Amino acid sequence: MKKQLALALLVCGSLWIRAQVGINTSAPEGILHVDGMKNTSASTSTSYYDDVVITSSGNMGVGTKTPKTRLDLRSGERLNAIGIGATSQTAAAAKAGALRYNSGSQDLSYSNGSSWIPLAHKTSNDFVDAENSSAQSFTDGVQTAITGWTKRTDVNSSFNASTGIFTASKAGVYIVSFSVSLASGSIANDSRYETLIQTNSTSSSTSKVFKCVGSYPGNNTIDNRVAGNCSGIFNLNQGDHITVSLNQKLGSTKTLDTDATLTSLSIFGL
Known part of the structure; x- marks a missing residue:
């Protein structure tokens, strides 16, 4: 009888000992304790930065051994970001309280059980201010993108x-x-030029070209400075491009004026 009691106590003791599981640690401090770098020291709080601990109350701590919430990421080194991806699930399938990232609008939304609701946010709008003194050449009758700009402002490096x-x-x-x-x-008689703003959008509903035309009708016997401008409003998808170009039909090859203030570009996202 004594032998059976001793055996029972031994089995129960073994089960109690195994109630705490440690991975890379021989002294687990929770129901489950994973020491990623195998460097935990009870006397050094910073050694828990790479640990994952699940307590007896069911709380999980990542980088902390004393989680205060169901999931606690508040580790001392402040590397506490949470990665949230996109999903094709409906809000109803994901259930109320779910979060997702929207790559197109670059924001987060949550499910209320029936719809995805965008969270209030404010990201920097695109804003570009550039000028050009490159003396770029334009062949007569050939539409050519204007290149060689100098940026003065480019908020999002776009x-x-x-x-x-x-x-x-x-x-x-x-x-x-x-x-x-x-x-x-010199400008040829009855000549003209076109300034163009266009997108390469893959969507036919947002692909657009704005074209502005200047003309020199009649006889032109003296040298002239040709100048023009164009503007437009575009509804763009993320990743769509905008380029500006010139198609001059003035009778010969022309170059940009080297005064940078005379050739300029501004783009602003609302």
Whole structure:
């Protein structure tokens, strides 16, 4: 009888000992304790930064051994960001309280059980202010994108000054305006030029070209400085491009004026 009691006590003791599981640690401090780097020291609080602990109350701590909520990420080194991805689930399938990230509008939304509701947020709008003194050449009758810009402002680094390509950082409405000035030179009789703003949008509903035309009708016997401007409003998807270009039909090759203030571009996202 004594042997059976001793055996029962031994089994129960073993079960109690195994009630706390440690991975990479021989001294678990919760029902489950994982020491990622195998560096935990009870006397050094910073050693818990790589640990995951589940307490007897069911709370989980990542980077802390004393979680105060169902999931507690408040570790001392402040690397406490939570990664939330997109989902194709309906709000009803995800259930009330679920969160998701929306890549197009770059915001978070939550499910109320029937609909996805965007959380109030404010991200920086795209804003580009650039000028051009590159003396770029334009062949007569050939539409050519204006390149070689110098950026004065580019809030979200969305403008490639070398290629002249702007990329929308998020979906929205964009106002674009640019002016261009060519170096003085002869102009052919009854000549014209076009300034253009266009997108490469993959959506037919947002793909658009704004074209502005200037003309020199009749006889032109003296040198002239050609200058023009164009503006437009675009509804863009995230990743859509905007470029500005010139198609001059003035009778010969022309170049941009080297005065940077005369050729300028501004793009603003609402």
